[in-house]
Amino acid sequence: MPILPIDTSRYGTEEMKKIFEEESKLQRMLDVEAALAWAHAQVGNIPQKDAETIMKKASTQFVKIKRVKTIEREIVHDVASIVRALAEQSGSSGAYVHLGATSYDIVDTANALMLKDAVKLIEQKSNALEQILMKKASKYNKTIMIGRTHGQHALPITLGFKLAVWMRQNARNILRLKQCSERLLVGKMAGAVGTQAGLGRHAMKIQELVMERLGIKHADISTQIVQRDRHAEFICILAIIASSLDNIATEIRQLQRPEIAEMFEAFDREKRVGSSTMPQKRDPETCETVCGLAKIMRSLVLPSLENVKTWHERDMTQSSAERFLIPESCILVDYMLVRMINVLTNLRVDEEKMQQNLNITQGRTMSEAVMTALVRKGMNRQEAHELLRKLTSESELENCHFKDVLVKSKKIRKFLTGKEIDDALDPLKYLGTAIEQVKLMIEKTQQERKTRVLI
Numbered sequence: 001m002p003i004l005p006i007d008t009s010r011y012g013t014e015e016m017k018k019i020f021e022e023e024s025k026l027q028r029m030l031d032v033e034a035a036l037a038w039a040h041a042q043v044g045n046i047p048q049k050d051a052e053t054i055m056k057k058a059s060t061q062f063v064k065i066k067r068v069k070t071i072e073r074e075i076v077h078d079v080a081s082i083v084r085a086l087a088e089q090s091g092s093s094g095a096y097v098h099l100g101a102t103s104y105d106i107v108d109t110a111n112a113l114m115l116k117d118a119v120k121l122i123e124q125k126s127n128a129l130e131q132i133l134m135k136k137a138s139k140y141n142k143t144i145m146i147g148r149t150h151g152q153h154a155l156p157i158t159l160g161f162k163l164a165v166w167m168r169q170n171a172r173n174i175l176r177l178k179q180c181s182e183r184l185l186v187g188k189m190a191g192a193v194g195t196q197a198g199l200g201r202h203a204m205k206i207q208e209l210v211m212e213r214l215g216i217k218h219a220d221i222s223t224q225i226v227q228r229d230r231h232a233e234f235i236c237i238l239a240i241i242a243s244s245l246d247n248i249a250t251e252i253r254q255l256q257r258p259e260i261a262e263m264f265e266a267f268d269r270e271k272r273v274g275s276s277t278m279p280q281k282r283d284p285e286t287c288e289t290v291c292g293l294a295k296i297m298r299s300l301v302l303p304s305l306e307n308v309k310t311w312h313e314r315d316m317t318q319s320s321a322e323r324f325l326i327p328e329s330c331i332l333v334d335y336m337l338v339r340m341i342n343v344l345t346n347l348r349v350d351e352e353k354m355q356q357n358l359n360i361t362q363g364r365t366m367s368e369a370v371m372t373a374l375v376r377k378g379m380n381r382q383e384a385h386e387l388l389r390k391l392t393s394e395s396e397l398e399n400c401h402f403k404d405v406l407v408k409s410k411k412i413r414k415f416l417t418g419k420e421i422d423d424a425l426d427p428l429k430y431l432g433t434a435i436e437q438v439k440l441m442i443e444k445t446q447q448e449r450k451t452r453v454l455i
Contacts, residue, residue, distance in 0.1 A: 006331055011293065016334040019117045020327035026068065027060050028110035029082055031214065034058035036101055036189065039209035043202035046096045053093035054086070062089040079103035100199035100206075102192045104314070108226040109187030111326065112216050115234070116185050118330040119177065125337035126174045126241070130449070132344045133167035134442055136160075141438045144427055145262060145354040146365060153365045156358060156427035157434055159263075159349065162251070164438040169244050171445055174452070176237045184234045186219045186226060187211050193313045194223040224314035228307040228322075235304035235325060238333045239297050245340050246294035249287035252343065256284045262354045266346035286343050290336050297336075300329050358427055363402030364392045369430040370406065370421070377415040387411055 002008045006017070018024060034055040041051035057063065063085045072081035080103070087094030098106075141160030146153050189207040190196050196203035211218040219226050255263035265284045304325055307318045358365070367388045374384040391412075395405045406412045406421050416424070423429055 006328070012331040012335050013121075013338055016118060016121055016331050019114050019121075020331065023060050023065055025110065025114065026063070026065055026082065028113045029079070029106050030058040030060070030063055030086065031113065032106045032109045032187070032210070033083070033086055033097060035210045035213040036099070036105075036206070037096060038213060039189075039206040040096065040099055042209055043205055045200060045202065045206075046099065050090075050093035050096050054090050054097055057089040058086060077103075079106055082106075100191060100196075100203070101189060102198075102224055104225045105187075105189050105191070107319075108222075109189070109210070109214065109216070112185050112187045112226075113214060115326070115330070116216060118334070119181050119185070119234075121334055122238075122241075122330065122337065123174060123177055125334060125341065126170060126177065127449070127452070129337060129341050129344070130167060130170050130174065130445065132341060133163055133170060134445055136344060136347065137163035137167055137438055138442055140349065141435055143349070143351055143354065144358065144431070146358050146360075153357075153361050155365060155368060156430060158431065158438070159354070160438045161434045164441045166244075166248050167445060168441055169247070171448060173237070173241045173244055176240065178452075180233050180237050184230045186217050186230070187214065188219045188222045188226050190219075190222050190224075192224055194221065223310075223312075225310070225318065228304075228310070228318055231322065231326065232304040232308050235329050236301055238329045239301045241333055242294040242297035242336055245336050246291050248340060249284075249290040249294075249343070252347070253284045253287045253291070256287075260353075260357065262350055262357065264348040264350070265343055266348060286339050290339055290343075293332050293336055297329060297332050300325055304329075361402075362395060362400070363425050364395055366402070366425045366427065366430060367392050370412075370416075370424045373420055373424040374412070374415050377420075379415055 006012045037046065037051040037054035037058075040046045041048045063082065067088075068078075068081045068085045071084050072078055075081060075084075083098045087097045090097060137160045139160070140163060141158055143159040144156055145159050145162075147155050147157035187210070188194075189199065189203075189210050191198045191203075196207070199206050207218050252263055252265065254260065256265065264282070265286055267282045303321045307321055307325070310318065371381070371384045371388050374387075375381050379387075387409075391405050391409060392402065395402045398405075403421060403425055406416075406425075407418065412421070
């Protein structure tokens, strides 16, 4: 009976969940056993016909989950249960199943195969998100809005600039994922403590052949397990990806508030219900979901780091934790990417409201521009800053436009003409290199995409 929201299909895509389904995991472990038998035959350790029989029977078509679980209830060992079930199906050839291997030769290599598929999906969706952010950054590059620091109006920026910042954060995440994959996607065929003693004199060749057949690399050296710094790094990167999505979602939620009302999640007004009791509600539910799931994703970092340590060549403290960590982290991040792609694709922007919000502070957000103009005309920078601090306060207390206060100030008029004041108060003239930076970042991202090879 389904219990967790992943199981009930509330969260997670079918393509990602399929990778970690029980039958898929069993098949991956059987794939490793088949590759091991094949490698033994290649070096002359077992007859070719026996290897071929094992390879044929190493399928969930023959090795059933139900039979594996029946055996496990009796012997209380998951991998040994798979070995016995495969040996049963292989007849006399079953004598060679799992020859020289330890359980985690099979588990860790199967995990690498599943993670290879999972990482590919995450990278594909990260690339799709990047493409959307590029298009939106270009579209809104000249859409002026107020920039905010500490929740307060700061200086004018463009929406395209905000989107370009998100775009480059996403690009770094893709790079992190690719670099990590080189260390993550490795298997092993090394035996009980890593010495490969049970595999015989062709042990290194067997490991090499197994991994070549499976399409992954082998760990350079390992104990009974592949060392968990690899998995910890991966889950930390997934947590960074989740936090990046959390950052985007939080900003959209803030800008959707009625007091701001500059940016909104799409909302199907014909059918969608925002509240069970308040008919007017149009909540940013998708963004809130992303923010909530990011908390769960970050919580997986600590146990993944705890999994790095082990007693001697291996204990079992990792296995129970990573049965949750690996599938859950991949499923959640994949789902968060899908949801944020949908939000950004259908993002609603109110440019008129952005323009209105620029004027809320009656020109006071342009005080830095006025200060810069004064310094260019010869006023001491510190003197200009203090003067404008007082004049902005006066404008706020008297609830009058900043320009009126500036024009009345003899100290200001000594340095600036009326036109110079107007120019300094024009947000369009104080965007610095924002528009140029966005263009450069889009070009940089486009170049990266041309050279980027999917995992």
